[in-house]
Amino acid sequence: MIKLILKKLSITFIAISFTVISSVASAEITITWPSIWVGKDSKTTVIGELIDEFNAANAGSIKVVVEEQTDYDIYAQKLTAQIATGELPDIMTVGAQLLDVLHRSGKAMDLAPHINSDPHWNNVYPENALQSAMTDGVLSALPYELFVTPVTYNKKILKEAGYDEFPDNYDDFFKMCEAITANGKVCTSQMTGKNGWTSMLWYSQALASAGGPDIYEKGLDHPAYVKAFEVMEKMYQYTTSDAIGADAGVSGGHFLNERTAVFMNGPWFIARYTSDGIPGLHENIGVAAAPMLMGGEGSPGGYVGGRQSSLAAGKQSDPAKEEAIVKFLKWLTIPENVARLSYSSGAMFIVNADLPNDMDRLFIEMKQGISDAPYVAPIFQNGIGSLAVASEFPQALSALALGDVTPEGAVEMLQDAE
Amino acid sequence: MKIKKDEVGWLLLFIAPTLILFTLFFILPILFLLASSFTNWDGIDAEFVGFENYIKLFNKKSFVRAITNNLYWCITAALITVPLGLIIALLLSHRSRGWKVFRTVLFVPQVVSSAAIAMLWAAVFNAEYGLLNFILDNIGLSDYKNHNWLGNVRTANAALIGFSLCYVGYFMVIMLAKTASISEDYYDAAKIDGASQIQKDFYITAPLIKSTFFLCIILAVIFNLRQFEYVYLMTAGGPANKTQVLVVYIWNELTVQRLGRGSAAGVIMIALGAMLLLLLRRILKSETYN
Numbered sequence: 001m002i003k004l005i006l007k008k009l010s011i012t013f014i015a016i017s018f019t020v021i022s023s024v025a026s027a028e029i030t031i032t033w034p035s036i037w038v039g040k041d042s043k044t045t046v047i048g049e050l051i052d053e054f055n056a057a058n059a060g061s062i063k064v065v066v067e068e069q070t071d072y073d074i075y076a077q078k079l080t081a082q083i084a085t086g087e088l089p090d091i092m093t094v095g096a097q098l099l100d101v102l103h104r105s106g107k108a109m110d111l112a113p114h115i116n117s118d119p120h121w122n123n124v125y126p127e128n129a130l131q132s133a134m135t136d137g138v139l140s141a142l143p144y145e146l147f148v149t150p151v152t153y154n155k156k157i158l159k160e161a162g163y164d165e166f167p168d169n170y171d172d173f174f175k176m177c178e179a180i181t182a183n184g185k186v187c188t189s190q191m192t193g194k195n196g197w198t199s200m201l202w203y204s205q206a207l208a209s210a211g212g213p214d215i216y217e218k219g220l221d222h223p224a225y226v227k228a229f230e231v232m233e234k235m236y237q238y239t240t241s242d243a244i245g246a247d248a249g250v251s252g253g254h255f256l257n258e259r260t261a262v263f264m265n266g267p268w269f270i271a272r273y274t275s276d277g278i279p280g281l282h283e284n285i286g287v288a289a290a291p292m293l294m295g296g297e298g299s300p301g302g303y304v305g306g307r308q309s310s311l312a313a314g315k316q317s318d319p320a321k322e323e324a325i326v327k328f329l330k331w332l333t334i335p336e337n338v339a340r341l342s343y344s345s346g347a348m349f350i351v352n353a354d355l356p357n358d359m360d361r362l363f364i365e366m367k368q369g370i371s372d373a374p375y376v377a378p379i380f381q382n383g384i385g386s387l388a389v390a391s392e393f394p395q396a397l398s399a400l401a402l403g404d405v406t407p408e409g410a411v412e413m414l415q416d417a418e
Numbered sequence: 419m420k421i422k423k424d425e426v427g428w429l430l431l432f433i434a435p436t437l438i439l440f441t442l443f444f445i446l447p448i449l450f451l452l453a454s455s456f457t458n459w460d461g462i463d464a465e466f467v468g469f470e471n472y473i474k475l476f477n478k479k480s481f482v483r484a485i486t487n488n489l490y491w492c493i494t495a496a497l498i499t500v501p502l503g504l505i506i507a508l509l510l511s512h513r514s515r516g517w518k519v520f521r522t523v524l525f526v527p528q529v530v531s532s533a534a535i536a537m538l539w540a541a542v543f544n545a546e547y548g549l550l551n552f553i554l555d556n557i558g559l560s561d562y563k564n565h566n567w568l569g570n571v572r573t574a575n576a577a578l579i580g581f582s583l584c585y586v587g588y589f590m591v592i593m594l595a596k597t598a599s600i601s602e603d604y605y606d607a608a609k610i611d612g613a614s615q616i617q618k619d620f621y622i623t624a625p626l627i628k629s630t631f632f633l634c635i636i637l638a639v640i641f642n643l644r645q646f647e648y649v650y651l652m653t654a655g656g657p658a659n660k661t662q663v664l665v666v667y668i669w670n671e672l673t674v675q676r677l678g679r680g681s682a683a684g685v686i687m688i689a690l691g692a693m694l695l696l697l698l699r700r701i702l703k704s705e706t707y708n
Contacts, residue, residue, distance in 0.1 A: 076673075077673040080461070080672075080673055080675060081672065081673075083461060083462075084461025084462070084675070084677065085461075101460075101461070101462070101675060104462050104463075105461070105462050192569070192656060192657065193654065193656070194654065240545075240546060241545040241546060241564035241565075241566050242544055242545035242546045242564075242566055242569065243566075243569070244566055244569030244570070244656070244657050245566065245568050245569035245574075245653060245656060245657060246569075386674075387673070387674040387675055388674040388676060390674075391670060391673065391674050394654075394656060395480070395655070395656055395657070395658055395659045396658075398569070398656050398657035398658045399657065399658030399659075401657075402569075402570065402571050402657055402658060404571055404657075404658045404660075405658070416478065416479075
């Protein structure tokens with residue numbers, strides 16, 4: 001019996017020793033990346049390919065492992081908690097609203113020294129793009145994706161309602177909505193679930209139109225905030241019955257299935273018009289600047305948008321791992337790789353990349369829109385400078401849409417959250 | 419029972435692991451929660467702010483609504499869910515044909531992921547393609563064709579709390595198990611006296627499972643005081659904060675990095691829970707523990 005126990009113990013000991021020795025000998029660095037570019041996201045395929053190629057090229061020394069995070073809001077909330085606890089992942093995709101917190105925490109890897117030690121990033125980024133992303137000489141996150149959110153509309157539905165062109169002011173816009181409703185279709189896709197994304201983009205457009213691109217510097221007392229809510233109040237008269245409480249999937253789904261005529265989202269949604277839209281939808285889509293509020297301080301053709309996702313890394317104590325992370329971040333910012341990402345998804349990136357000539361028509365139109373735009377104002381969620389106010393927006397909007405509060409009351413809800 | 423002096427050492431030794439774990443994972447976090455509730459901690463910096471967090475919380479309509487909604491959840495559970503569980507338990511205790519099937523079906527929600535159930539019900543309540551509106555439309559209630567149950571201030575809370583009745587099976591099983599321990603002698607004696615089935619249920623079964631019934635009420639109140647996943651997944655506290663509950667409120671405070679205020683809300687929640695339990699104990703007297 002004792003012999004048998006000793007034998008089993010010896011085998012276990014040998015097995016454990018072998019595992020330890022082999023893991024030490026291989027010394028492969030594993031980089032974990034909780035990524036939002038998975039699942040239905042339009043960047044999923046190419047990001048997956050880029051990771052596979054990187055892992056193959058660095059087989060045995062570095063391995064990037066993706067932790068799939070399919071819900072953007074939950075991901076941001078998880079990151080917030082991780083920043084607070086100091087348990088940051090190796091690599092993370094950070095939205096603009098978390099950049100300040102990330103920097104203040106001091107838990108992110110400072111990428112500034114790596115910019116000075118290797119010309120790669122200085123070569124691929126536009127002039128001053130990296131410098132403007134620094135705070136006190138520290139680069140906590142690498143600016144990566146940028147976006148604009150023009151209006152996308154279904155030309156077929158508009159034509160059936162008697163419109164060949166998208167209206168350039170809200171008076172005409174709501175007349176168009178009336179005509180579309182009379183035709184048995186729904187005018188706009190809206191939502192108040194999660195962060196109220198698509199409705200928040202409409203609100204941002206109306207806000208910049210009413211108060212100008214610098215509206216966020218004027219404070220919540222500025223009448224533009226009320227005016228923009230007046231627009232939203234009317235907008236909800238021409239939306240689907242499930243808009244209150246709906247998430248981005250529901251809101252986008254209506255447009256993809258031609259139930260709604262007008263939709264607002266970023267360029268990353270372009271690929272989904274083809275992949276998830278009903279047949280022929282992509283050909284019917286037009287791009288336009290959002291309508292203007294008559295007498296507002298904004299300018300015709302003004303866009304909202306800005307810096308979307310940035311790439312950041314958790315502070316590392318192991319220099320080898322830090323190098324490995326930097327190597328992977330450089331891989332993601334190689335112009336050819338960025339061009340592949342942009343081509344497949346329609347997303348826009350800050351890195352200078354030579355894009356193919358056959359880029360999607362909608363992408364080209366959006367890019368042209370940016371070039372022609374007198375300004376690109378920040379979206380409400382990023383510009384307002386308060387996570388609490390941004391988080392209260394969907395509740396204020398749903399209260400407004402349900403007639404529970406007036407536009408002034410909705411602004412008061414935001415002020416109360418501040 | 420008197421403890422001998424030489425037994426004290428052994429007693430301490432035996433309770434030490436539990437005591438250490440209880441202190442580490444319960445007492446210390448509560449003390450930390452209490453301390454941080456008096457600061458403006460944002461996850462990075464913290465300054466002492468006195469009672470400011472508490473004052474701000476009680477001045478916020480959405481927080482007061484969260485407390486009120488939690489009380490609705492608790493009252494519904496105590497007055498509807500648990501009594502319904504009792505009625506079903508009494509019916510199933512007759513062991514009529516097919517009773518095991520009913521017991522299993524009613525218990526199924528307990529073994530399914532609450533997130534999955536929440537998503538399922540969100541789809542059932544959906545205004546555009548939801549099953550509920552489809553059924554209502556087909557039975558002639560076309561006014562509800564596109565009614566947004568979870569997105570309407572008048573129906574959101576009712577829809578949420580109503581669907582929570584699915585969890586009646588949990589309490590039913592506890593009370594049903596208790597009925598199995600009742601001696602058959604009582605029923606035989608009642609039979610000889612000519613008691614009907616309803617009389618047996620009301621005069622024998624119900625009084626003998628009273629303590630379990632009260633225990634279920636306490637459990638239901640505790641569960642509903644910490645209600646989170648259904649509200650978070652189905653309405654996130656909306657529309658217009660109308661379905662807000664305490665834990666979702668705390669979660670929202672944490673995600674906007676107001677950890678100090680979130681801690682204060684947590685302290686209030688603990689105090690509220692303690693008060694409710696004391697109140698219930700007083701109302702139910704010592705029946706629960708008999």
